[in-house]
Amino acid sequence: MDAILLSLSRKVQLPDIEFFVNLGDWPLEKRKPTERMHPIFSWCGSNNTRDIVMPTYDLTESVLETMGRVSLDMMSVQANTGPPWPKKNATAFWRGRDSRQERLELVKLSRAQPDAIDAAFTNFFFFKHDEGLYGPLVKHVSFFDFFKYKYQINIDGTVAAYRLPYLLAGDSVVLKQDSGYYEHFYTELRPWEHYIPVRADLADLLEKIQWARDHDGEAKKIALAGQQFARNHLMGNNIFCYYYKLFQEYAKLQVTEPKVREGMEHVEQPNDEMFPCSCHRTRDAVKVPFGTKSLDAAMCLPAAETDVQTAVILTHGAGGDMHFKHLVSLAHALASNGFLCFRFTCKGLHLGYKVKAYRAVWDFLKSLQRFTLKHIFVGGRSMGCRAAASLARQLSDESEDAVQGVICLSFPLHPPAQTHAHLQRSEDLRGLPEHLPVLCVSGTEDNMCDRVLFEKMVKEMKAEVEVFWLKGGSHGLKVKGRSEDSVLDEVNLQVVTWMSKQGA
Known part of the structure; x- marks a missing residue:
């Protein structure tokens, strides 16, 4: 959080604000309108909470380090979208860890329907690894290699899957699970326009994959619309502007004057530290x-x-x-x-x-x-x-x-x-x-x-x-x-x- 605030303050004049930031994945402020609310900024929101949602830490870091320290950012994805649409593998693809029950069901479904789905775990952390049910762990796949496949499955982990911006930025079509969690941009996304919706329990996943195969032209159109959405809403300039607008609007709602309180720490702008020293x-x-x-x-x-x-x-x-x-x-x-x-x-x-x-x-x-x-x-x-x-x-x-x-x-x-x-x-x-x-x-x-x-x-x-x-x-x-x-x-x-x- 320090990095985006420091970077933003070097670019624009921020209003004086005082706020709480939740650095964990899960949103915290429950929807209890009869009780006193706390304005908590979080990376992710849900239907059961009222947190103020910011761009995720993953997307924020990729913006700050674009074409630099990170190898996965919105610019790099667009330069590595795999083969053209006709030459992509017409299989739904997914890799990840076992952070939600539906992911277990997805991998089991893949083992039963390998011609339709290629899904496997790269790591087990939350559940017991039963190789008989879920198969062996597989090696990590470069994210850019995901786009060798026409259909990308986006399924929740502990909260919303923070990979969605990068999936949209490629030129594969996203099959997105219906979810009670959301990122800052979800309200602008439209099912059947930017992605193909899939039920939360994945009961219609095979049906949606078959629809995409039977309607190849329409599936490609949805893929390109999703990519255009990412280019118009999720690039670096959009993220900086979103933060700036968010802080401006929040400042207007403050009822007390922000002040430096006991226990707060001053965060300085970083130095390049490249000057020589005698010692x-x-x-x-x-x-x-x-x-x-x-x-x-x-x-x-x-x-x-x-x-x-x-x-x-x-x-x-x-x-x-x-x-x-x-x-x-x-x-x-x-x-x-x-x-x-x-x-x-x-x-x-x-x-x-x-x-x-x-x-x-x-x-x-x-x-x-x-x-x-x-x-x-x-x-x-x-x-x-x-x-x-x-x-x-x-x-x-x-x-x-x-x-x-x-x-x-x-x-x-x-x-x-x-x-x-x-x-x-x-x-x-x-x-x-x-x-x-x-x-x-x-x-x-x-x-x-x-x-x-x-x-x-x-x-x-x-x-x-x-x-x-x-x-x-x-x-x-x-x-x-x-x-x-x-x-x-x-x-x-x-x-x-x-x-x-x-x-x-």
């Missing part, structure tokens, strides 16, 4: 391969980079990126003390996805032949340190000395006022082996890390844990009455000193 080079930009995409990363290198033997990998919390000031400051401090620091951005909000991204970065760093690394520490801030702990636990199961240590900045033990979640949140920390050193830096006023619960959890850990409590520190490690730089200097010193104790 270290501030950034060496890197692209880390990650499936069909790539992850933005940056290396902070000591002046004598040929002698580097120790590296630290860091990542951000939910809603942030690698330019978060605390991570940049720590990276500079580490490089000044002879350590390589590798920061990366992963916008995914699901912990499992973030851990996979972290593993891709780990493998990438290990593959770099320009360094002879003997020690690698992993760490992060907030959700980023949860991902680091999870990866360290996995790697320690593979090799006892794989990870040298774990650095946790503001570990999010529980959501605000929801201390009951602490056991689930701390599972990976508690599962770290006894030989592994861990440093935790948290604020005494952190509303996501109850000190009593945290210290109780630390006593239960097998790993060698050192905890530094920043007096008066919030979850963002802000301390009232102190400058941000003085706090960062104190935290950085704790990290560098601790690493030196580990023989790094």
Whole structure:
């Protein structure tokens, strides 16, 4: 969310507004007109909720990174639409994971009717994988290869399937499941004009596929209309304008004056960090391969980079990126003390996805032949340190000395006022082996890390844990009455000193 607000504010003058953003997939504000409503901005809406719907984080990121870091965006899809219509495979195609019951039914239907449907799972996460019912997992298919097929099935996952804009942008016809979930543009879509509708239970899917085969000219016309819709409503300029108009209209409805409140954090515009420095080079930009995409990363290198033997990998919390000031400051401090620091951005909000991204970065760093690394520490801030702990636990199961240590900045033990979640949140920390050193830096006023619960959890850990409590520190490690730089200097010193104790 930070990235689109920063980008938009560089282009237009935004009104002063104050609002809540739901960073999860599910809309939150139930339709209860008799109760007091809360204006919550979400990526997705539903028939049972009243959230204010924005363009999805997936579409927003693809706009911000068009023709750049991401390999899937609205421009790239239009340049990779596969063979012309007459040469496309007249089969309905789908690939994905098991995030909804109807997806299970789709794959079973495909196994029963392979001439009509080619549907398979690339991953199982929510349901038990019964190969007898659903067949074996298959390899990921490049999204551009989807368009070798005339018919694209769009079926809900946990919420609306966020792939729909890209399916429409191709020149295949979309068979869209009727759904109670919707994205910001669904009200403008017309069944039988921009897509072929399919019942929510998929009972008429085979019938609709056969209709498309029997009415090839009309199906092609619908495919082209869907593509034109995407070009007119879902390109980068449309998304920027939608956000701008959304904030303008919301500002008109505000009844109180927006103000900076206690606990809020200032988000600065990113720097390119390419200027030289006498002690270290501030950034060496890197692209880390990650499936069909790539992850933005940056290396902070000591002046004598040929002698580097120790590296630290860091990542951000939910809603942030690698330019978060605390991570940049720590990276500079580490490089000044002879350590390589590798920061990366992963916008995914699901912990499992973030851990996979972290593993891709780990493998990438290990593959770099320009360094002879003997020690690698992993760490992060907030959700980023949860991902680091999870990866360290996995790697320690593979090799006892794989990870040298774990650095946790503001570990999010529980959501605000929801201390009951602490056991689930701390599972990976508690599962770290006894030989592994861990440093935790948290604020005494952190509303996501109850000190009593945290210290109780630390006593239960097998790993060698050192905890530094920043007096008066919030979850963002802000301390009232102190400058941000003085706090960062104190935290950085704790990290560098601790690493030196580990023989790094």
